Amino acid sequence: MSELIPTQTGAPAAESELMVRAEQVHKSFGHIEVLKGIDLEVRSGEVCCLLGPSGSGKSTFLRCINHLEKINAGRIWVDGDLIGYRERGGKLHELREKEVAAQRRAIGMVFQRFNLFPHMTALENVIEAPVRVKREPKAAVRERAEALLARVGLADKMGNYPGQLSGGQQQRVAIARALAMQPKLMLFDEPTSALDPELVGEVLDVMKDLARDGMTMIVVTHEIGFAREVGDTLVFMDGGVVVERGNPREVIANPRHERTKTFLAKVL
Amino acid sequence: MESEEVTTVRARPEPIRAVPVRHPGRWVTVAVLAVLAAMFVHVLVTNDAFNWSFMVDKMFRPPIIEGLLRGTVLMTVSAMVIGVALGVVVAIMRLSDNPILRGVAWLYTWFFRAVPRLVLLAVFGNIGILWSRIEFGVPFDTQLGQLFGIDNLQLRLFGFSSRDILTGFMAGLLGLALSEAAYMAEIVRAGIQSVDPGQTEAAQALGMSRGQLLRRVVLPQAMRVIIPPTGNETIAMLKDTSLLLYVPVSVELFFQLDAVGKRTFQIFPMYVAACLWYLFLTSILLVGQYFLERHFGKGYGPAGRARLRLRTIAAEQGGGGGQGAVG
Ligand SMILES: Nc1ncnc2c1ncn2[C@@H]1O[C@H](COP(=O)(O)OP(=O)(O)O)[C@@H](O)[C@H]1O
Ligand SMILES: [Mg+2]
Numbered sequence: 001m002s003e004l005i006p007t008q009t010g011a012p013a014a015e016s017e018l019m020v021r022a023e024q025v026h027k028s029f030g031h032i033e034v035l036k037g038i039d040l041e042v043r044s045g046e047v048c049c050l051l052g053p054s055g056s057g058k059s060t061f062l063r064c065i066n067h068l069e070k071i072n073a074g075r076i077w078v079d080g081d082l083i084g085y086r087e088r089g090g091k092l093h094e095l096r097e098k099e100v101a102a103q104r105r106a107i108g109m110v111f112q113r114f115n116l117f118p119h120m121t122a123l124e125n126v127i128e129a130p131v132r133v134k135r136e137p138k139a140a141v142r143e144r145a146e147a148l149l150a151r152v153g154l155a156d157k158m159g160n161y162p163g164q165l166s167g168g169q170q171q172r173v174a175i176a177r178a179l180a181m182q183p184k185l186m187l188f189d190e191p192t193s194a195l196d197p198e199l200v201g202e203v204l205d206v207m208k209d210l211a212r213d214g215m216t217m218i219v220v221t222h223e224i225g226f227a228r229e230v231g232d233t234l235v236f237m238d239g240g241v242v243v244e245r246g247n248p249r250e251v252i253a254n255p256r257h258e259r260t261k262t263f264l265a266k267v268l
Numbered sequence: 269m270e271s272e273e274v275t276t277v278r279a280r281p282e283p284i285r286a287v288p289v290r291h292p293g294r295w296v297t298v299a300v301l302a303v304l305a306a307m308f309v310h311v312l313v314t315n316d317a318f319n320w321s322f323m324v325d326k327m328f329r330p331p332i333i334e335g336l337l338r339g340t341v342l343m344t345v346s347a348m349v350i351g352v353a354l355g356v357v358v359a360i361m362r363l364s365d366n367p368i369l370r371g372v373a374w375l376y377t378w379f380f381r382a383v384p385r386l387v388l389l390a391v392f393g394n395i396g397i398l399w400s401r402i403e404f405g406v407p408f409d410t411q412l413g414q415l416f417g418i419d420n421l422q423l424r425l426f427g428f429s430s431r432d433i434l435t436g437f438m439a440g441l442l443g444l445a446l447s448e449a450a451y452m453a454e455i456v457r458a459g460i461q462s463v464d465p466g467q468t469e470a471a472q473a474l475g476m477s478r479g480q481l482l483r484r485v486v487l488p489q490a491m492r493v494i495i496p497p498t499g500n501e502t503i504a505m506l507k508d509t510s511l512l513l514y515v516p517v518s519v520e521l522f523f524q525l526d527a528v529g530k531r532t533f534q535i536f537p538m539y540v541a542a543c544l545w546y547l548f549l550t551s552i553l554l555v556g557q558y559f560l561e562r563h564f565g566k567g568y569g570p571a572g573r574a575r576l577r578l579r580t581i582a583a584e585q586g587g588g589g590g591q592g593a594v595g
Binding site: 066068097098101102104105107108109111113115116117118119128129132133134174177178181 | 470
């Protein structure tokens with residue numbers, strides 16, 4: 001059946017190629033429903049750009065994907081694994097803290113405000129999780145971390161504390177920290193919104209490089225240029241629903257929906 | 269016109285040599301204080317009740333030094349070590365998702381902060397009245413046994429004579445440490461809550477467990493907030509060891525000075541000796557605290573430093589039992 005349903009980019013996607021599948025995701029805070037039934041499919045190796053006005057629920061949706069928020073209804077699968085629950089005998093069972101943590105290891109996340117550990121150097125930030133969480137040997141992790149930091153252009157800043165780095169440098173360390181866990185999927189929540197304009201480029205370059213390498217990425221961003229150049233799909237959200245989706249170049253050139261038009265007019 | 273403007277800009281103005289404002293009030297204050305100080309010294313030197321030579325002779329005697337080392341210094345260190353460790357546990361329970369753990373932690377801090385330390389120590393000193401033996405086993409065993417028709421059922425696993433373990437020193441240590449844990453729990457909780465929630469999120473997103481993120485990410489950052497008030501707690505604890513007189517703990521500085529004073533009918537000189545000893549010991553801690561505060565107060569700005577200082581004052585006033593929570 002699924003082969004008959006074309007995905008947004010036109011190519012039929014087999015179940016196995018899907019990295020992320022979200023079905024009818026609902027999320028409320030108290031009485032306020034923030035996500036009102038989000039459907040999303042992201043294929044392996046795809047770069048999906050999530051756009052939308054502030055407060056439309058983009059961050060909340062991203063946080064649901066790695067179970068930082070518990071959803072109220074719907075299902076999310078990452079690489080075939082149901083996130084946060086186990087389905088047994090037609091009933092959902094909550095996963096234990098350990099099992100949730102194990103699912104999160106495969107999902108990297110980059111935050112708007114970097115959230116580097118301020119009491120650790122750049123290198124220690126990158127080494128921490130593989131050594132403590134995955135229990136990998138320190139020497140091997142160290143080598144990988146140094147290579148990652150070199151790759152994001154920070155070979156000479158490994159011993160610096162986050163407080164001694166610029167915003168752009170901190171965000172590149174944060175990307176390296178997430179990559180050190182060798183994730184299958186990377187989530188970016190407005191990674192350049194807290195940066196001075198002249199520092200945005202260096203972070204976007206690292207992300208482009210990552211996309212070229214075939215990383216599956218969901219990127220919440222207001223950088224239209226990035227979405228047009230690197231994005232495989234563009235999803236426009238407003239008021240907790242997906243308003244429009246498609247090829248980024250087409251959507252940006254010819255938005256069909258009125259709300260998309262208004263939003264693009266503001267950010268372009 | 270133009271050249272004139274240039275010269276006015278370039279000319280360096282004459283340095284100000286103004287007549288300073290006079291402060292006659294200051295001189296009056298200095299004079300009054302000088303007279304008061306002279307009066308105080310006069311009393312110290314001429315009043316025989318001070319009996320300085322007697323005091324100096326007694327205050328370095330071996331029992332007093334032993335009381336100082338064991339009952340004051342060792343007790344302060346032990347009570348603080350247990351208090352901090354238990355305080356961290358209670359604070360983490362208080363912040364847990366489990367409502368039962370939260371409730372127990374709340375009850376604990378409520379009880380130990382509401383009962384004055386002096387009263388608490390008197391209770392712990394007399395707890396032997398409650399049980400001659402301290403035993404661990406099934407609670408209400410005898411009563412349950414009667415319910416099933418068994419007479420005098422005893423399900424005890426192991427026990428001690430309370431006189432063996434609840435010596436004065438142990439009772440005093442227990443009282444001070446348990447009470448300290450309640451105050452430390454509040455300080456640690458404030459410290460944990462001061463850490464940016466983004467840190468927890470980042471650690472969770474990397475797949476860290478709750479224990480890992482506390483140990484590796486949150487607690488190291490909370491230290492900035494936890495350490496300065498812990499210094500105050502240590503100073504307050506050192507002073508509060510004098511309350512052990514009411515347990516009683518005999519190997520303790522104030523107990524020994526008090527005893528010598530009562531035995532020789534020279535109470536006042538021995539109390540002055542107590543003041544001098546506590547002044548000496550707390551001064552050492554105050555020096556240590558000055559450096560701690562300077563180190564951890566970095567980047568707090570004047571307002572933050574003032575808040576730290578307020579806590580210090582609170583600690584000194586709270587000599588009768590720790591001070592309250594951190595804002
Ligand atoms: N933890 C929370 N508690 C209550 N309301 C929240 C919480 N997180 C987000 N919200 C609300 O959910 C809505 C969507 O927020 P968010 O997902 O951050 O939007 P976006 O990232 O698109 O700007 C906002 O109205 C916000 O106030
Ligand atoms: Mg957001």
